[in-house]
Amino acid sequence: MLNYKDMEEKWQKQWSEAKVFESEPNEKNGILVTAPFPYVNTPLHIGHLRTYATTDLYSRYMRMKGFNVLFPFAFHASGTPILAIAKRLMNNDKELIDDFRSFKISDEDIAKMRNDPLFIANYFIKNVSDGMHKAGLGIDWRRRFVSIDPIFGKMVTWQFGKLKELGYLEKGMHPVGWCTNDQSAVGQHDTKHDVHPEIKTMIVVEFKDAGSDAYFACATYRPETIYAVTNIFVGKEIQYVIARMNNKRYYISKETAQILSNQASVKIEGEVSADELLKKSAVNPITKETVPVLPGFFVKPDVGTGIVMSVPSHAPFDYAALERLKTSGYPIPKIEYKRIIDIEPLNGNKIGRSLGDVIAGEAKPLHPEIPALAYLEILNSDPNAIDDMLEFATKLAYREESHWGVMLVGKYSGMKEPEAREKIKSDLIESNDGFDIFVIGNDEPVYCRCGTKVIVKVVDQWFINYGNKKWKKEVNDYLPNMKIYPKKLSATFSAASDWLDLRAAERAQGLGTKFPFDERHIIESLSDSTIYPTLYTYIHILYSNGIKPEQLIPEFFDYVLLGKGNVSSVSQSTKIDTTILNKCRESVQYWYKNTSRHSAPDLIYNHYVMYIYNHVALFPKEFWPRQIVVNGMVNYEGEKMSKSLGNIVPLSEGIEKYGSDPLRFVEIAGGDLDTETEFSPTGINSIVSKNQYLFDMVLKMEELDGSELTHIDYWLYSRLNSKIKNATESLDGFMLRGAYTDIYYNSITELKWYMDRGGNNGLAVREFIEKIALMLGPIMPHFAEELWNSIGNNTLVAKERWPTTDETYINKPVEKTEEIIKDTIDDINNTVALTSRMPQNSNKRIKEIKVIVSDDWKSDAYNALAEKRNISEVMKMQWNAADKEKVSKFLSQLSKKIRTIEKTEFVKCDSLFDGFSHAKAYLSKRLGSSVAIEKEQSSGSSRAERAMPNKPSIDVVWS
């Protein structure tokens, strides 16, 4: 049995000794193949392998195709996640500790990780690089680096200087999720339960206090409903203040005043109680109506402004609040519920178009004239419903009306609601009757891990303006020139490019490069990782020449990356020898002209777009990204690998247990590039046993002593060459699964068929296996070497050339003949099964099975008919091989298919007869009876004339 561990170690050692993967520029075409460096705050599992194995596959394939390939690797440690891990360990985060333990990280190491980010980084760098080594990835390790290395920092500093020069680095106000306790921005991973804080804008509509110069600041998402406002709601228990903003005085809750002070200047001039507000009335800025102020049970002190404009006709909460006031006997004036938005009629039913998710039974809206009530009725509910139900009705109303609503009143009457909303909003802002505020838009409040409620703060900070029109156009113009695999992702890349906009470029804490224009901050950790593949091309030259980070001043990068400046003056200012500078420069030029970058799809919307933008901004066109390859994820027996399911297999453990090669194979060949593939132990077993079969075949091969090439040998050669041709085309288009189905699974089936059919030529089998071994090189590199070696080759597959097709061996009729033989066996089995049940055949045995191949005139007639599609036309032709009656009978059989038949290359009668004759012994063995092969013309069988082109007739003779 093959021992994968020994085998893998053996060949990894040989590759390393032969320096197969240590590439330097030469006369060949070069290609730089990279995968984004992994973030080293967590161990790798077998799912991560797919991207790296695919990258390795491509680089090995391209090397075999004659390219000079460089596949380097590095590690990402800059940014906040490592700090976060250190912090969580400090706090004895049980979940994290359990997680680490499941990866067999010792308690001792976990203890060391506490509050020591660098230890964490180094620990996982070792973990990842061990995994990469064990997997046998063909990496040039001389070029490794970490994103917190000083050299890396020098490059990033240079990059940011350039971005600023180009005007792409800007300073400005920007809203972020914010924790007032931590005094820092809050992203998804900083919150409890990893909730993403959604930042939305609300408009504050100003309703002037009828009796003073102050305004009721009503926050709303739906300013268009202003035409139906009946009153203002305040919370009875809420403490209000008078706050000065934009040089006006506003009534606003004390809490929201505090929150809004993070967004604008808010000066509190005094307090005012809810009771006082309730005595006032307010003026609608658009309709100029004066409306009362009433208590709303649902008004919250920390949402929006703590003051709500009431639209009972369209807002279920508002409707419910008024109804409840009525029932409680609160004195309210007469109120008119005015429907101002209509839903386009559908099937006569005016509301409830998209109620698919509502389990409403037979509920009917009884009050379509009051949508807020109608939506409650649809839900079998009423104004006394619990808040959740009101919330649901609100969402329903919002969705329906936003989708199909049309304004019935006002300046924008007749306009679609969402459009009208925007117009009214800008009108209000324009006329100084409203302004925007930012709020956290999640349904539930979002809490920072520290327990504080997350708010929105507008911060003044540096960001990269990917929204720059010129820049975006340049990128979008270039995108079609990039090769993207799978091809259908091109649309996604365009969408991602369009979507990319302002991107904060600095963070208050974390590891990494200091922000050059504000040294208290560091560069955000995706922004620092966009052009680092350039570093791979020359960093080993810096290492081997002892170049110090301090020498890497901007002039260095200008020269090496952009070719700017004069080498001797750069040498003078950097104190780096001109030969070294030139070597670096040449290396960049050599490798960076042709690149291929590989990753999973989750990087498209962040790393990839930024990668493309930065290259386009900084480099000459010849260095822009050439090719991007995106591979899907790996599932474990149908389920996502996740901590909660407990189905994560650590990479090292997986390799030990299953072998690197079988793992690579199932992960890559299990599905097309972009689909998720399935990992399962049974899948692995299947590969292991198939490999064993191939390996054992080498021993069997030695015993084959046939010297003459027979029909089945020609078949094997033909299949082999067709296979090489097809597989090469598939691989060139990144159809990895298709390629390896043919190279691997089909080859094994074919070898078995060859042996079954009595194939006996050792040389033919040798050549077949040899080529298969070569083609397996990129996907199962260790096994490929082992197989290659076992045949008696002393070279390394990793350094061999990819096999080429010898077209002269491709013989389609021979391949087709074997297919016909297979089909005929199936047909015979069916026939025998059926006829044996016939009464006249009971107590009888099969005497002989006749296989009768059709005459060539049938093929000719078939094709003639396919061409002319007219029987009498075909009959007019010369038919000397058969009498007209037969031709006519044959054609009439085809007549009902006359439109659908296509011209076909049929196997000639003689070759098919020949093929079957050679298979005679095999057939009678398979069928357990004597077999006769006959030609239609000379057969005496009554069934002879049933023979069709490519489909011999069968006559089972009973006796």
Next chain:
RNA sequence: GCAGGGGUAGCAAAGCUUGGUCAAACGCGCCAGGUUCAGGGCCUGGUCCCUUAGGGGUUCGUGAGUUCAAAUCUCACCCCCUGCACCA
């Protein structure tokens, strides 16, 4: 909500660009039989329905349409996945 992708037989996954050769590849699972066979492995056959001569019927999210012909083209609808930014 917006954007991108997708719905194919027990699972999983090709096919869809270039309509017919598709009851639909490869693989897994399952069933039956075989194998000097414990199990496993391996081999053969079967795995939508019907069928006493290799045949027929109904299928590729739903519904319409184009066509001599649709898994493949068009439209509408339903459902699923992913992303929506300061985060690797």
